[in-house]
Amino acid sequence: MPQLSLISIVDGEYRTDLKCAACDLCSSPLLVTNCMPGTGPHNATYMIVGRSPDKGDDKIGRPMTGVNGRLLHEMLREAGINYNNCYFTNTLRCSPFETTIKERQWASCRDYFIKELEEVNPTVLIAAGAQAMTWLTGQTGLRKLRRRGLPCAISGQESRLVFPIEQPASLLNTRGPEQVVMRNSMVADLQWIREQTQSGNIMLGGDIPKDYRVAMTPQQADDILDEIETHDLLACDLETGSTEWEPMLFPYSNGRVVAVGFSWGPGIARAIPLYARGVDSFLLWTDKIYEHIKTRLAKIFREKKLFGQNFLSFDQKWVRSSFGVDFCNIDFDTMVAHYLLDEERGTHGLERLALVYTTMSPWKSLFALADTNNLCRYLCHDVDATWRLREVFEPMLSQKQKWLLQELLLPLSDVLMDVEYKGVRVADEALENLNGVLTKKIVSVTSRVRKRQQVRGWESVNNDEFNPGSPVQVADIMQNYMKLKCIKRTGSQAFSTDKEVLAHYNSRPFVADIEMWRRLMKLQSTYVEQTRRLLGEDGKAHTSYKVHGTVTGRISSSSPNLMNLPRNDTVAKILDDGSLIKSLFVPDEGQVLLQADYSQIELRVMACLSGDERFCGFFREGKDAHAATAAVVQSCLIEQVTKEQRQGAKKVGFGIIYGMGEESLIKSFVEEGNTESAARKFLSDHKTAFPGVWRYMGMQERMIRMQKYQETPFGRRRRYTEVNQESIRQAYNFPTQSTASDLTLLSIIRIYHAMKQLGIQARIVLTVYDSIILSVPMEKFWEVARIVKHLMESLSFHWLTVPIKVDLEAGMDWGHLKKVDLENQSFKSDI
């Protein structure tokens, strides 16, 4: 034990000549003060905890008296927090600059801290900076935990409340207006903490009583299972874990379901562990008991009505692989429901939702010490939160949102889960070959770059190897060694070296090399290597789709992202054969890929939503919309429209959908070689010709001004906190992008179930925004093609007043697709 008398120095008496024997840091010659005690009154309301003394503190011998400390004092005063009400201390009493602290050293300081904490007994703790916060609460991510009361994670101190704030020192790293903004927000945070503390609003232990139980013995497991079986509706969650160090790759042969949890009411939770975790685990299930529990759980998964937090896209796969139940009866999902209520990205985490919508306190830190028992306690919190959140969210959903949940997002999640689970086949040999080819090319470009005279100069000046992947170094060479004029700046006003700039200067060999190097690296690192790394043991790519990933209602794809693979024409700029990337994705053995695309779906949706008669007419009459637009604006016959005129009309069409400002539209016209007056005339003629379109756009702006949100025909909403140029552009784009996406999503569900019902072995392998790709047995090809086209085109809604059209393509891999001619049952030559 450390000498506890050291920290009893409070109430204004300081000593700097103390010797602490708890660790050896005190003896560092870099330090003036040895074992710096805290300072301030007993029973202070606020105990302010930094990481360690800074140099100024060390010189003076008291915490938070240096530059940083003075800053903090100023801000405290501005926030209305009285200095006499504060006790200042640090997690570490001695911390020689740039010394790595060992666990033993941390531990000895912790004992001082606990003693000090108990003596001072503050109302709340304020953690100054991320490190102090982590030390006190076990949690990371200071930004997202601002203005949050967290439980202290130090053993025996769990009932104490910790408020994190940014480290005052971070102010010193900024300048000018940014510094003012940051400082204001820090003062505001302190003010908020004062208000919370004075009002007593945030209290730990203010939650309802908890009835959590963990099965520690086989008998208890059976009792809990008996109990679960008496309920028909259960919140459910699974904890899974890797049995090895490697990440889990499908089909998760190195992963296990570690525990299963259920809840059937607020504050009620049960957890059943299945697989021992951590050295302290109590779990000693024999194989026989394990199988017995598994069988009983499988019955629950098959028969009960369940709901969870993102259950369908995560837990369901494990239920399938570990319990043999392919689909559960899921009637709700708290994450998806919250997404419908609030589309903002990254706000759907379970703990966050529980903090906002229930009286629960954070429990995430339990996971850090996740032996079997703690993991099960963690799981109990999860399912309890899930149950409570359903009670909160369900009544909040509008009729349309209920429809979206039940008829669109839950069925869609089922389908996407199945699509992800089965995966898409990858031509692994071709993948390896391509990787080799790219490696060779990159090596050669790299060595060529390093022989360039400018690079040699740079290397000798900097005494370092030039890295073509460093925008800083590339900019340095272009600006200072080649004396190239800056034509574009980055967000931080640095010399931009993006592809536009490189293209501008690519007559210079060095710049051309960098351009090629970047393209090659992009192909290799983002597409080839990532695909390789994430390939399952079955040689397939198992992407994961998110239905809650975007503010517009589009789905997103990740690990690997199969929605941004480079098109053939892009790859052709880099490699001789442009199909090399997409052709890596192939149908199941002996089958063929069928791709069904909605043609110009966003434009059609825009026509419907705006109700512009002329624009709708183009689609009803089956005209080429862009050419027809050009014909109207130029007052000529559609046959007389030149390629350039059509291109111009197309630009306006998309410009409108994307909320492009008039000035930028005109600018892009001029860049294409038109005169400014011609561009202006085109635009004003367009407005005259399509008044409905422009009226509709104006309506969107009024909508977000008046009610602060928009709603699509399907009931998707997008909220806006303020109205500015950015939000107005978003408002122009949202209804079309969202509604077009929903049409594809509904089609995915319909196609999936049609194939199932008809017993056809064709399956959806991919989907990219407006297209659906299936792997189809050869002999069923024409039948499937006909069904898919029909299903997609026959969607019918009262607002859908123009026909929607689907183009079909097919091929033996994704890189070689040919147009399908259904009439003649033939394929048209290369596209």
Place this chain on the structure above:
DNA sequence: TCCTACGGCGCT
């Protein structure tokens, strides 16, 4: 050592 921000770039 980890984490975050940034510059950059692929797709619809």
Place this chain on the structure above:
DNA sequence: AAAGCGCCGTAGGA
């Protein structure tokens, strides 16, 4: 800066 994404490597702070 024309909407919406995911992911790469670098750079810098903690």
